[in-house]
Amino acid sequence: MARDSAIYVCQSCGAVHGKWSGQCNACNQWNTIVEESRTTPPGAIKPVSASRSRGLTFETLDSDTPEPPRIVTGVAEFDRVCGGGVVPGSALLLSGDPGVGKSTLLLDVAGRAALRGVRVAYISGEEAIEQIRARARRMGLEKAPVQLASATALRDILGTLKREKFDIVIVDSIQTLWSDVHEAGPGSVTQVRACAGELVRMAKAGGPAVVLVGHVTKDGQVAGPRVVEHMVDAVMTFEGERGYPFRILRAGKNRFGATDEIGVFEMGDAGLTEVANPSALFLGEGKDRAPGAAVFAGIEGSRPVLVEMQALVAPSAYGTPRRAVIGWDTGRLAMVMAVLEARCGVGFGQQDVYLNVAGGLRINEPAADLAAAAALISSVTDTPLPQGCIVFGEISLSGEVRAVGRAEARLREASKLGFDKALAPPLTVKGGGVSVTSVNRLTEAVERISQNRY
Structure with missing residues (x-):
């Protein structure tokens, strides 16, 4: 005959405990363990018998089954x-x-x-x-x-x-x-x-x-x-x-x-x-680009999206400089700042650094490294980037600017929105109406941005 027994389940991670406690040992959350009842059979667990099984029918990978149909919702x-x-x-x-x-x-x-x-x-x-x-x-x-x-x-x-x-x-x-x-x-x-x-x-x-x-x-x-x-x-x-x-x-x-x-x-x-067209939405309608702003040509899924990355570097009013990031990874910003300081001589020791992705979009791809660095350099040197310039590229710890995927789609989206310049790693694809300024190392990007050479 089955008997009722109590178990204690964490409502945060689902871990099962033998008794109640204030903290879950699996996820370390407090006050998430709740008592639940279950019916358990007495004795040991019985093995599964295969005598009444129906067996399996195996098939090969090759098949003429068509793609599953789709219900188009209209959104x-x-x-x-x-x-x-x-x-x-x-x-x-x-x-x-x-x-x-x-x-x-x-x-x-x-x-x-x-x-x-x-x-x-x-x-x-x-x-x-x-x-x-x-x-x-x-x-x-x-x-x-x-x-x-x-x-x-x-x-x-x-x-x-x-x-x-x-x-x-x-x-x-x-x-x-x-x-x-x-x-x-x-x-x-x-x-x-x-x-x-x-x-x-x-x-x-x-x-x-x-x-x-x-x-x-x-x-x-x-x-x-x-x-x-x-x-x-x-x-x-x-x-x-x-x-x-x-x-x-x-x-x-x-x-x-x-x-x-x-x-x-x-x-x-x-x-x-x-x-x-989310690119036009995230870019805004500003005529002149202020110092500290760089347009990043990113890829979200299968769609290219242009978004503005804004940086502000200001003297710190307190003993400990502040680092604030909205829409990007904080660790990624720390890495880009370290490379700028170690490889390019651009220091941020006693300065507050703020980085914001305009429009509330969150960027996850490493191709935004060069755009973030360009925004930081533009803010430090008080030199605005050209209005029709986009930036993309990954930065390594050695200061090298590495190529990223789907560069042609990024340039095509930029050309469609009226951009005619790009600061990017060396590309093997055509710009499609966009003049590409290739940089192999981050030091080259610093020189071009500070001297306004594209």
């Missing part, structure tokens, strides 16, 4: 991040900070897809139906034939989805669902794992494409067990800095498309608006 930026549209029977996980606009984005996707004839169900466990309708009226989607429901019981949701056929099902959010099979409360590791597993299993068994909304922790990670991110086919994050209207939809994992693909939106009074 081009969302379809781009998904890889061209939503794949039927797939599972997607969307996460983001509170208030960033996850529900607004998915309601926009649901409404536009429904207007195209896609059968969409929107199930919310956080909002009432009237709240969703009010948001749809503000977005102009009140006539879209989206099927709305407010529910949190997993058994009722699965039963309804088996009876009624949908193409896309949106669940907002996975942390609000609960299964009566488990005694843990909604939002716990056990409930999140169980509810996500059942919904993904339903999608894989020929059901609709499922889009799950996930909460995030204070560190920006998806709340709940990491196994949820492994179960789904795509993990997307919706990012946005407070004070900026821009929102970035980024794919960190995608089994049916490219990773690190981004979609750009602008938040307004009527909801989200797609941004077809």
Whole structure:
């Protein structure tokens, strides 16, 4: 006969403990261990018998199976991040900070897809139906034939989805669902794992494409067990800095498309608006470029993006100079400053250094090294870079400027926006109307920027 026993599960990392304690030994978080009940069989674990197995049927890699079809939702930026549209029977996980606009984005996707004839169900466990309708009226989607429901019981949701056929099902959010099979409360590791597993299993068994909304922790990670991110086919994050209207939809994992693909939106009074040309949005409309500003030609997923990197080097008013970075890696800035000081003689010992990526975009690729260095040199020498100049290239610890990938796409995007000069490592591709000034070492870049020679 089975007996009930208590286990203690960390709600941050999912580690199981034999007794309660104030701190989790696995993730070192405080006050995250919660008691949960489970039913365990007495005695030792029984081995799995293979006598009644059905066996496996193996196949070769060569196949004539066509590419999976796509459901085009009508939101081009969302379809781009998904890889061209939503794949039927797939599972997607969307996460983001509170208030960033996850529900607004998915309601926009649901409404536009429904207007195209896609059968969409929107199930919310956080909002009432009237709240969703009010948001749809503000977005102009009140006539879209989206099927709305407010529910949190997993058994009722699965039963309804088996009876009624949908193409896309949106669940907002996975942390609000609960299964009566488990005694843990909604939002716990056990409930999140169980509810996500059942919904993904339903999608894989020929059901609709499922889009799950996930909460995030204070560190920006998806709340709940990491196994949820492994179960789904795509993990997307919706990012946005407070004070900026821009929102970035980024794919960190995608089994049916490219990773690190981004979609750009602008938040307004009527909801989200797609941004077809993010480069023009992030660059602004300034006529003259001030000292300390450099335009970086970056690559986000499959799309080239031009963004302005701003640097300010000022005398420190205190004993310890300050280093502040927004939109870039702090360690990367420290490395570039060290190379400038050791290889080029540009010192920052008693000066405050501030670096900002305009528009709220976060840059992750090493190709931004030369642009950051150019902005720092421009601020130190009080020499502005030419208005029509872009900068890109990776800097090594020896002071060498190294080549980066997809240089032709970067130059093509710059030419399209009216840029005619580029400061970059030696290239093997044509500039496409952009005059490229090649620099092999960082010392050459310092000389050209300080002497205004391009």
